Amino acid sequence: MGGAGFVGTEISHLLATQGVKDVVSVSRRSAAAQAQKVQYEQFVDFVSLDASKDDLSSVFKGASAVISCVGVAPGQKNQLDGNGAVNERIADAAKKAKVGRLVYISVASAISEGTGKLLFADYVKGKAQAEAAVQRNYGGGSSLIIRPGVISGGGPGLPPPPGVPPVPVDAVARAAVAGALGKKSGILDGRDEIVRTIFGDVGAIRRDFSCAIERKILLHGRLYVTERFICFYSNLFGFEKKIKIPYSHITCITKEYTAVFIPNAIAVITARKEYVFRSFWDRDDCFDLLKSFHESFRGLAASAGDGLESESADRGEKPDGDMEDLGGAMQDTGPEDPASPADAGEVAFDRVE
DSSP: OOTTSHHHHHHHHHHHHTTOSSEEEEESSOHHHHHHHSTTGGGEEEEEOOTTTSOOHHHHTTOSEEEEOOOOOTTSSOHHHHHTHHHHHHHHHHHHTTOSEEEEEOOOHHHHTTTHHHHTHHHHHHHHHHHHHHHHHHTTTSEEEEEOSSEESSSSOOOOOTTOOOEEHHHHHHHHHHHHTTSOOEEEESHHHHHHHHHSOOOOEEEEEEEEEESSSEEEEEEEEESSEEEEEEEETTEEEEEEEEGGGEEEEEEEEETTTEEEEEEEEESSOEEEEEOOSSHHHHHHHHHHHHHHHHHHHHHHTTHHHHHHHHTTOOTTOEEEOSSSSSBSOOBSSTTSOBOTTEEEOOOOO
16 A cells, blocks of 8 residues: 555565565555556556545455555645545555555654654654554554664655654665564564564664675665674665675775775675675775774674684674575575676575574
């Protein structure tokens, strides 16, 4: 639901590239207009209807899950009913049609319980009404409520409130797909909980940066600086790439240049491999943050001997932890791009943690 919107098109794209059958995008826009916005549109069916007033039973019949991205942004008209009543209607109709699972894109509690409660009262009330309808119809075991702050990646928009980091749209989409497929249930509140659906428990996320990893082609995505790992995620033309590099395996982090003189790259070097990330807008900020975490980790490791690395091994973390969703359960190798051989130390897996 809301399949022609910013988040909905990303979810349709991800479902299609993961080989999920019978993906249906529903929007008030025409089927042709929806198809123009979705990549791999040949794997998606498009239905035009208005969820606030049209009959939903036919489109929900036989569905295993419904994902609702329907809503009205702060500052627009009809924020209460556009977020509340319409999603209550969707939840009730999905339950009546015996749909197995329901995923709803809500708003972070840092906003709904903070300044947003006063600044966007109808918006927050509508989101709360929708969440209540999800819980009433599906409880916590058969539903997933995703609570991002501002969702980034869609061009200019409202800035996030102070202290509420934005969540990249691909992370929200991946969490929604995990909920629809029954791999996540309950509530994911805020950026860190949402991003953990990609990487698992990586510690607190301090900041994220737009960049690209150097392979045979540049794979654009997002680098996350966490307390324990450098993480990278990309989903380009259906090729999904995930990397987790423990600080304990890093020997050196250096500033690099593109085309000799463009200062927009960082190299992360381990005993086994060199990772080069390019196309940073804020390379120096990222470099300084990575260096500070790496040096802090080295200081702790020097004080504790080999204890930290042993703890990492005990948790099952593999050296350089390069992971890809390419179908294979915890295989020892996996291709680094569609046309290249595997690198040692890469791990392919087919699950969402």
